[in-house]
Amino acid sequence: MGENTTLLCVPLISHNVEDMLVQMNRAKASGADLVEIRLDHLEAFRPSEDLQRLLSDRPLPALVTYRPKWEGGEYEGDDHTRLDVLRLAMEMGADYIDVELQVPIIGLVMRERGWISRILCPKFGGYLTFGTLEAGKESAPGQLTMKELLNVYNIRQIGRDTKVYGIIGNPVGHSKGPILHNEAFTSVGLNAVYVPFLVDNLREFLHVYSSPDFSGFSCTIPHKEAAVECCDEVDPVAKSIGAVNTIVRRKSDGKLVGYNTDYQGAISAIEDGMRGSYGATDKIGSPLAGKLFVVIGAGGAGKALAFGAKGKGARIVIANRSYDRAKALASLVGGEAISLGDLESFHPDEGMILANSTSIGMHPNIDETPISKQALKSYSVVFDAVYTPKVTRLLTEAEEVGATVVSGLEMFIRQAMGQFELFTGLRAPEKVMREAVMRNI
Ligand code: NAP
Numbered sequence: 246m247g248e249n250t251t252l253l254c255v256p257l258i259s260h261n262v263e264d265m266l267v268q269m270n271r272a273k274a275s276g277a278d279l280v281e282i283r284l285d286h287l288e289a290f291r292p293s294e295d296l297q298r299l300l301s302d303r304p305l306p307a308l309v310t311y312r313p314k315w316e317g318g319e320y321e322g323d324d325h326t327r328l329d330v331l332r333l334a335m336e337m338g339a340d341y342i343d344v345e346l347q348v349p350i351i352g353l354v355m356r357e358r359g360w361i362s363r364i365l366c367p368k369f370g371g372y373l374t375f376g377t378l379e380a381g382k383e384s385a386p387g388q389l390t391m392k393e394l395l396n397v398y399n400i401r402q403i404g405r406d407t408k409v410y411g412i413i414g415n416p417v418g419h420s421k422g423p424i425l426h427n428e429a430f431t432s433v434g435l436n437a438v439y440v441p442f443l444v445d446n447l448r449e450f451l452h453v454y455s456s457p458d459f460s461g462f463s464c465t466i467p468h469k470e471a472a473v474e475c476c477d478e479v480d481p482v483a484k485s486i487g488a489v490n491t492i493v494r495r496k497s498d499g500k501l502v503g504y505n506t507d508y509q510g511a512i513s514a515i516e517d518g519m520r521g522s523y524g525a526t527d528k529i530g531s532p533l534a535g536k537l538f539v540v541i542g543a544g545g546a547g548k549a550l551a552f553g554a555k556g557k558g559a560r561i562v563i564a565n566r567s568y569d570r571a572k573a574l575a576s577l578v579g580g581e582a583i584s585l586g587d588l589e590s591f592h593p594d595e596g597m598i599l600a601n602s603t604s605i606g607m608h609p610n611i612d613e614t615p616i617s618k619q620a621l622k623s624y625s626v627v628f629d630a631v632y633t634p635k636v637t638r639l640l641t642e643a644e645e646v647g648a649t650v651v652s653g654l655e656m657f658i659r660q661a662m663g664q665f666e667l668f669t670g671l672r673a674p675e676k677v678m679r680e681a682v683m684r685n686i
Contacts, residue, residue, distance in 0.1 A: 252278040254308060260288045262295050270304055279306040279340065284330065285319040292330045296337050306340035316345045356387040357418055358443045361411075363389055365440065367403040368458075374400070397423055399431060403438055409458055410668055411440040413447065413472075414465035421685055422463055425661050428681040432674045447471045451492075457499060461668040462492040463661075469545050476503035485577075486552045488545045491664045506663030507546060508553035511656040515598065515628050516557070518651035534558035537594040539624075541585070541615045542602035543570040546630045550600045551578045559598070564588045566603070588616055592623035599643075600628040606637040618642040625649060632657050633686065658682050 255272035257280050259265040265282065272280045282299055284290060300307060311327050312318020320327055331342050349372040354362040366374040376391035377383050394400045412422040418441065426439035437460070444450045447468045464472045472489035473479055477500040483489050489503035512533070519532040538559035540550050551561050551574055561580030565571035568584050575582035583591060605615040611634055621627065627643035632653035640650045661682075662673035 254279045254281055256281040256283060258283050258286045260286060262287065262298050265299060266302055269302075269307075273304045277305060279308060281308045281310055281343070283318070284309065284311040284334075285313070292333055296330075296334055296339075300334070300337050300339060308341035308343060309334040309339040310343035312343070313345070316347070353385075354387070355385060357416075357441075359387045360389065361440050361442060363387065364394070364398045364400065364438065365403065365409065367400060368405060368407050368409070368438075370405075397427055398438055398440065399427060402431075402436070404436070406436060407458075408435075408437040408460045409440065410437060410461045410463075411442045411459075412463040412465060413442045413444045413450065413468055415443055415445060415467060417441040417443050417465070420465065421657075421682065422661065424685050425678055425681050426463075426665065426668075429665050429674050429678050430669075432677040433669070433671055435669060435671075437669075444468065448475050451475055451501065455499075457494065457496075460494050461664075463664055464490050464492060466545070472503055476501045479503040480505065482508065482552065482556070486545075486548045488548060490660065491667050493667050504663075504667055505549060506660040506667070507656070508549035509663050510658075510660030511546070511550050511600070511628070511630065512553035512557060514655035514659055515554075515600070515626065515651050518628070518649055518655070519598075519626055531557035533598070536560070537562060537597045539564060539588070539591070539597055539599050540574075540602055541565070541588065541600070541605075542630075543567070543574040544602065546602035548574060548577075550602050550628075550630070551580065554598075554600075555579070562591070564591075585615070589620045591620075596625040597623055598626040598628070599624040599648075600630070601639055602630045604631060606639055607631045608633040612638060614638040614642065618646060621648060622646045626651065628656075629653050630656060635686065654682065654686065657686075 255277040257265050257268045259268060269280050287295060309331065311320055311330055313320045313327060335342055351372050353359060363374050375388045376394045377388050378391060380390055410426060412420050414420065420441060423439050423441060430437045469488040469490055472492060473484060473487060476489060476492060479489060480503060483503055483505035486505050486508060488505055490507050491504040493502050495502055516532055533554055534557060536559050538554040539562045540547050541564050543563055543565040551563060555561050555578045561578045562583060563571040563575045563580060564583045564585055566585055571582035601615050603615055605613050621643050626649045627640065628651040629637045629639045630653045631637050635652060635654055640652060643650050658679055662675060662678055665673040
């Protein structure tokens, strides 16, 4: 049997203090652990004198209750006076105070999972939220800094009507999405906020957060595949990639529609890199058409790159650590699979394009690279999905052997711009988003 910590409490409902004191002693004799002093039943109640007598002569710990009419009690006066009396009881040493749930509540959830409760406090009428002066000065786990609350989440602008967007992931704390999207929302004057959602089970999350005010979500590891199944409708390309990174709640019927902006972001970045200028206007025909496009990796980003390049008319080769996954993806896109070992001597064609979609070379393992510098000589264009650091060892060596290089940062910015446009129906504020990324990555 577990430990029984339940206390037995006797309610004292009397019209005068003397009678209440008598009842208190009877309660003690009956074996009670504490008494409830119902101040609202006392006639001609004199707060200081009566509380003084009741509390100083008490034979048992006391819970002090001053129940208003609106909660089923007898007190009919104003709430300020009532709460002042309860405060006085606390100062006089009452063991417990009964405060009705309708009196302002401060409800905050701890740790990373509770970030949304701290940020969305003003939307749901929360009485206060905590912000620390600096990171490391938290008095409870999960508190954000004042700077984050004010400058990243624009908490002063959040109100009842604010639309909520956010990134669903696990982990999610590292995401730069909130910085990027909140700056973009502010720059176009949208009443919206973008928050981090630490989520274990995507389906349950979407079921609970089904209000129209939760208007759109970005999806990251490990939920991109599950998102395909959880959406009511999925864009055909996202469906063939098997990954959704953007979910939009359609205004007309509330249905969840899934998209993949990773592939558009990566492919347009590579195309523009090949054309020689980002944002080039001459976009007639893709420079990828007919080219041999080698993808290292067969995960979410690898699939996006392979399907995206295939859609532009490239011939696809997949090289992956797990050869079976390389074969599976190659057969899906109608391409060829090779092992990572084979990649070193793979040069069937001139002017090949290489796209790394593994995490090799990502911070902190910045000295790693998926292919030797010697083998890079066979490629005219090299893209790296990794964007921390901004310039990976792969890109440095590719540039040294004369290849055109395209950074994963460009993909990151573009996939976020695509999400903004799907969320809002507005043109993404490119300059604002680029500057936000450059300042923060
Ligand atoms: P994922 O689905 O988990 O796939 C990871 C891939 O990397 C798999 O093919 C895996 O091979 C391979 N891999 C992992 N560690 C490896 C190692 N040590 N040696 C060889 N291969 C290894 O992940 P993802 O979502 O595709 O993301 C992959 C990378 O792309 C990450 O670095 C991510 O940050 C980046 N990314 C960037 C952007 C952007 O906007 N720039 C967007 C999405 C992703 P196996 O199949 O053998 O496990």
